[in-house]
Amino acid sequence: MNKPKKLEFYHWADKAADNIIKVKGSKSKYILAAGITPSGTIHMGNFREIITQELVKRALESRKKKVRFIYSWDDYDVFRKVPKNMPKQEELQKQLRKSISDIPDPFGCHKSYAEHNEAEIEEDVPKVGIETEFIRQSLLYRKGTYDKEIKHALEHTKEIKEILDKYRKEPLKDGWLPIAMFCPKCGKDTIKSLKWLKDYDIEYECQCGQKEKINFKGKGFVKLLWRIDWPMRWHYYNEDFESAGKDHFAAGGSVDTARQIQKAVWKTESPIGFPYEWISIKGGQQFASSAGIVITLKEMLEIYQPEIIRYLFASTRPNAEFAISFDADVIKIYEDFDRCERIHYGIDQASDKEKQKQSRIYELSAVDKISKKIPLQWSFRHLTTILQIHQLDINKTIGFYEKEIKNKEDKQRLHQRAVCAKNWLEKHAPKDFKFTVQDQPPKLKLDPKIKKAIHELAKKLKERDWTDVELHNEIYIITQNLDIKPQDFFKAAYQTLVNKERGPRLASFILQIGKDQVIELFEKV
Numbered sequence: 001m002n003k004p005k006k007l008e009f010y011h012w013a014d015k016a017a018d019n020i021i022k023v024k025g026s027k028s029k030y031i032l033a034a035g036i037t038p039s040g041t042i043h044m045g046n047f048r049e050i051i052t053q054e055l056v057k058r059a060l061e062s063r064k065k066k067v068r069f070i071y072s073w074d075d076y077d078v079f080r081k082v083p084k085n086m087p088k089q090e091e092l093q094k095q096l097r098k099s100i101s102d103i104p105d106p107f108g109c110h111k112s113y114a115e116h117n118e119a120e121i122e123e124d125v126p127k128v129g130i131e132t133e134f135i136r137q138s139l140l141y142r143k144g145t146y147d148k149e150i151k152h153a154l155e156h157t158k159e160i161k162e163i164l165d166k167y168r169k170e171p172l173k174d175g176w177l178p179i180a181m182f183c184p185k186c187g188k189d190t191i192k193s194l195k196w197l198k199d200y201d202i203e204y205e206c207q208c209g210q211k212e213k214i215n216f217k218g219k220g221f222v223k224l225l226w227r228i229d230w231p232m233r234w235h236y237y238n239e240d241f242e243s244a245g246k247d248h249f250a251a252g253g254s255v256d257t258a259r260q261i262q263k264a265v266w267k268t269e270s271p272i273g274f275p276y277e278w279i280s281i282k283g284g285q286q287f288a289s290s291a292g293i294v295i296t297l298k299e300m301l302e303i304y305q306p307e308i309i310r311y312l313f314a315s316t317r318p319n320a321e322f323a324i325s326f327d328a329d330v331i332k333i334y335e336d337f338d339r340c341e342r343i344h345y346g347i348d349q350a351s352d353k354e355k356q357k358q359s360r361i362y363e364l365s366a367v368d369k370i371s372k373k374i375p376l377q378w379s380f381r382h383l384t385t386i387l388q389i390h391q392l393d394i395n396k397t398i399g400f401y402e403k404e405i406k407n408k409e410d411k412q413r414l415h416q417r418a419v420c421a422k423n424w425l426e427k428h429a430p431k432d433f434k435f436t437v438q439d440q441p442p443k444l445k446l447d448p449k450i451k452k453a454i455h456e457l458a459k460k461l462k463e464r465d466w467t468d469v470e471l472h473n474e475i476y477i478i479t480q481n482l483d484i485k486p487q488d489f490f491k492a493a494y495q496t497l498v499n500k501e502r503g504p505r506l507a508s509f510i511l512q513i514g515k516d517q518v519i520e521l522f523e524k525v
């Protein structure tokens with residue numbers, strides 16, 4: 001009888017899930033949360049926030065636990081800076097200091113600036129298999145949902161101030177309050193003076209001249225400052241887990257103070273969580289929405305299949321920085337994923353530990369249910385060759401693989417990968433990767449012996465059908481017989497076919513192009 005194999009690999013998402021259960025105890029449902037301020041284009045750096053919680057959610061679910069995954073749009077934040085990649089810069093400048101949910105969409109297609117930034121990713125996130133509950137904090141604040149909590153925080157101003165002051169060089173001023181507000185008249189947060197009178201009563205004066213004593217209950221213009229807003233929501237939603245970017249985790253950082261504030265003010269337990277690292281673009285800079293240096297999930301989905309996007313994050317520890325590649329590494333990433341898949345299905349051999357590791361990464365990368373049998377794998381590299389032979393025509397490329405396609409799923413998968421490969425060739429592939437099969441051979445000054453070898457190969461191609469191994473050997477026989485260097489022959493052959501000195505492996509390349517077309521080109525040399 002086989003003994004069960006000892007678990008040698010422990011995925012970080014599994015570790016986090018076990019830790020949540022250990023610390024929070026047995027619960028009917030665990031609450032996971034993520035949050036982003038949509039102050040600019042939502043990019044892949046922000047996506048790490050979503051996918052980190054998502055992978056932990058998956059790990060909890062594989063332990064048969066129920067999970068609620070809430071995703072907060074912190075869109076009641078103030079608009080501080082106009083990102084460089086936004087249109088209508090001047091008009092946006094005039095909107096600074098308002099809530100980002102009150103600013104008109106500069107693209108003109110959504111209700112607000114915030115909503116425009118939210119919409120794209122809300123549409124794309126389900127494509128990578130993420131189900132989350134999106135919450136627009138601006139709507140809740142406006143409805144007065146948190147008014148009671150705001151009053152509660154005001155009543156604990158002293159304790160909050162003491163916690164924050166521990167980490168400040170200059171203590172917060174007397175009269176400091178844990179709240180901010182948008183002026184009901186001008187919509188900006190340009191408040192000169194703000195006093196809390198009692199309960200829901202405040203007195204304020206705005207730079208615009210607006211000045212009044214008012215009861216804020218149900219009015220929706222008062223909000224908590226960020227460092228208090230965060231623990232309030234941890235409390236309000238009874239959160240169990242929320243990780244965040246590493247900047248939040250410094251000593252005295254927002255996580256540190258939020259934990260203390262939640263305990264002191266709301267007397268409830270904080271969620272656990274860990275920091276995640278930044279990601280960047282290979283050969284480029286770190287993502288920064290204010291500078292407009294962004295790659296969106298939509299752009300990623302043009303190049304990478306959804307499961308491969310998940311794979312990138314599932315196969316990297318959250319505390320490791322990594323760069324997203326669009327260069328020739330894309331091919332390697334596809335090959336790595338295919339290998340991971342083969343190891344999962346036991347096709348490729350690996351040590352027990354490696355098998356456990358790759359298998360778990362594969363499960364966490366899956367967008368849909370994992371099939372019992374390994375799906376057909378279409379080599380990304382091969383696809384780039386076939387696509388280029390067929391002038392990047394997707395249907396013709398799929399046609400090339402016709403005999404291998406067994407069912408609808410095969411065809412869908414091939415189609416999806418072919419579209420990604422085509423996008424990659426058009427937008428990112430390095431120059432030496434690209435070629436065009438010529439209609440006419442370019443004018444070449446060739447050594448007569450090499451010319452003869454090219455004609456000889458055309459003759460051989462006409463004689464019969466070849467496998468690529470046979471053809472490969474035949475090429476060497478021809479060059480030997482004519483006493484020419486193989487590399488000189490290859491150079492001339494590639495020049496004839498694609499007007500470049502290099503190309504994909506010649507024998508298989510000739511067969512992929514189709515021998516009739518190659519014979520025609522070779523004979524014209």
Ligand SMILES: [Zn+2]
Binds near residue numbers: 183207208209
């Ligand atoms: Zn005002």
